[in-house]
Amino acid sequence: MQTGVISGLDVGTSRVTCVTAELSEEGALIVTGVGQASTGGGLREGSVIDVKGVAGAVQAAIEEAEGVSSWSIDDVFVNVSGPHVRGIAGTGSVRIDRNEDYECREIDEEDIDRAEEAARAVSFPATSRVLDVVVREYGVDSFDRLQKPPIGLRGEQLTARVYTILADKTSVLNLEAAVGMAGRSVSGVFPSCLASAKAVLSHDELEMGVVLADIGAGTTDVAVFSNGTVCHVGVVPVGGDLISNDLRSLRIPSVQAEHLKREWAVASLTMVDPSKTVTVPKIGGRGSVSISHSIISQVVTARVVEIFEAIAGEVGRSGMGVHDLPAGLVITGGAASMPGMAEAGREVTGIPVEVGSPSVPDSVTDLVSKPAFATATGLLVLGLDYVANAGRRRRRPGISDTLKRIGDVFRRMR
Numbered sequence: 001m002q003t004g005v006i007s008g009l010d011v012g013t014s015r016v017t018c019v020t021a022e023l024s025e026e027g028a029l030i031v032t033g034v035g036q037a038s039t040g041g042g043l044r045e046g047s048v049i050d051v052k053g054v055a056g057a058v059q060a061a062i063e064e065a066e067g068v069s070s071w072s073i074d075d076v077f078v079n080v081s082g083p084h085v086r087g088i089a090g091t092g093s094v095r096i097d098r099n100e101d102y103e104c105r106e107i108d109e110e111d112i113d114r115a116e117e118a119a120r121a122v123s124f125p126a127t128s129r130v131l132d133v134v135v136r137e138y139g140v141d142s143f144d145r146l147q148k149p150p151i152g153l154r155g156e157q158l159t160a161r162v163y164t165i166l167a168d169k170t171s172v173l174n175l176e177a178a179v180g181m182a183g184r185s186v187s188g189v190f191p192s193c194l195a196s197a198k199a200v201l202s203h204d205e206l207e208m209g210v211v212l213a214d215i216g217a218g219t220t221d222v223a224v225f226s227n228g229t230v231c232h233v234g235v236v237p238v239g240g241d242l243i244s245n246d247l248r249s250l251r252i253p254s255v256q257a258e259h260l261k262r263e264w265a266v267a268s269l270t271m272v273d274p275s276k277t278v279t280v281p282k283i284g285g286r287g288s289v290s291i292s293h294s295i296i297s298q299v300v301t302a303r304v305v306e307i308f309e310a311i312a313g314e315v316g317r318s319g320m321g322v323h324d325l326p327a328g329l330v331i332t333g334g335a336a337s338m339p340g341m342a343e344a345g346r347e348v349t350g351i352p353v354e355v356g357s358p359s360v361p362d363s364v365t366d367l368v369s370k371p372a373f374a375t376a377t378g379l380l381v382l383g384l385d386y387v388a389n390a391g392r393r394r395r396r397p398g399i400s401d402t403l404k405r406i407g408d409v410f411r412r413m414r
């Protein structure tokens with residue numbers, strides 16, 4: 001593989017994160033630069049509401065990453081989030097003709113293409129953009145759940161099952177406009193949940209069945225996987241910012257609420273230390289107030305329970321029961337860093353819960369192995385897969401328009 005650079009840009013509700021990586025001769029990713037900038041309220045529930053403000057944050061984050069890495073970043077793989085991101089399942093079947101001896105012929109690549117195309121032919125609103133079409137499985141006559149294309153197998157009927165992920169066209173255009181205004185182009189757009197999943201889930205977890213929840217500032221992005229592929233995506237407009245807002249009800253300034261949450265809060269009441277209190281300035285600078293650890297924790301845990309209930313609700317919408325997902329729930333995103341989140345998740349959902357951190361083998365900084373970097377680092381891996389599979393997709397109709405947006409991700413050094 002050619003050496004070059006690939007960049008992921010996580011446009012999140014609280015901040016924009018740019019991670020850029022070099023590709024080694026062997027095709028491995030080496031993170032060479034990271035940059036971050038606050039979005040300053042330019043997104044609501046995952047969608048851009050202030051293009052100019054977000055463009056400023058995009059530019060600042062990219063320039064910081066460029067400064068560290070010494071590579072120029074001209075195009076980026078970017079994430080999209082918000083309750084408008086959703087998926088539709090589709091099934092398509094085609095007949096395989098028999099020869100003159102009435103024998104079924106071997107299934108070939110063209111048959112696979114025909115079945116996949118039939119499965120993709122689900123109707124969706126013209127206001128949606130297709131982000132991804134994931135082939136989940138194939139079936140040949142009575143044999144179901146075949147994970148690989150059954151090329152060479154004989155049979156009468158071939159079925160393909162796909163999962164098409166859609167996003168609101170306008171939201172994607174606003175996101176692309178912000179990146180464009182920052183002087184960069186978008187190589188590809190992926191749903192946040194798939195990027196985070198790529199960064200933190202193992203092959204075994206995907207095969208066993210697992211739920212991924214990226215709990216950010218304004219959204220919780222959920223993806224359910226079974227038999228190695230995604231079967232449901234959903235975005236719930238709840239996240240860590242709601243916890244900070246709740247703490248402000250203790251009549252403290254927002255900066256203090258954010259500080260209390262990050263430095264003091266625990267997500268599970270079993271971790272409360274009844275002997276601890278903290279003194280913080282009151283809102284308006286009128287004196288200070290002493291707040292017990294148990295009061296902080298009661299406020300926080302109520303919201304944490306709501307977040308996990310929302311995640312469980314998404315699992316329910318997938319049509320899967322929790323027992324169909326033996327690998328349990330993996331949480332990531334900034335809010336997953338709060339102590340006790342996994343315990344709280346287990347109490348609410350009744351399934352095993354782990355905090356997932358991105359596995360980045362080689363990086364200039366340890367920062368990227370924090371849960372808050374899951375989306376940005378996952379975008380790198382998805383982007384790399386996207387480029388590597390470009391030739392294969394080109395032959396498949398329906399995805400060619402997405403392919404057109406692939407920029408030249410291999411950039412020369414400045």
Ligand SMILES: Nc1ncnc2c1ncn2[C@@H]1O[C@H](COP(=O)(O)OP(=O)(O)OP(=O)(O)O)[C@@H](O)[C@H]1O
Pocket residue numbers: 010011012013014015046081215216217218219220239240241244258261262263333334335336337338339371372
């Ligand atoms: N140690 C911590 N304890 C509690 N909360 C934390 C901690 N670190 C970060 N957070 C919270 O995580 C959230 C930010 O997470 P993240 O960076 O994943 O969000 P984002 O990607 O900007 O937003 P979103 O994904 O919702 O669009 C904020 O609400 C922040 O307060």
Ligand SMILES: [Mg+2]
Pocket residue numbers: 010012013192214216217333375
């Ligand atoms: Mg995020």
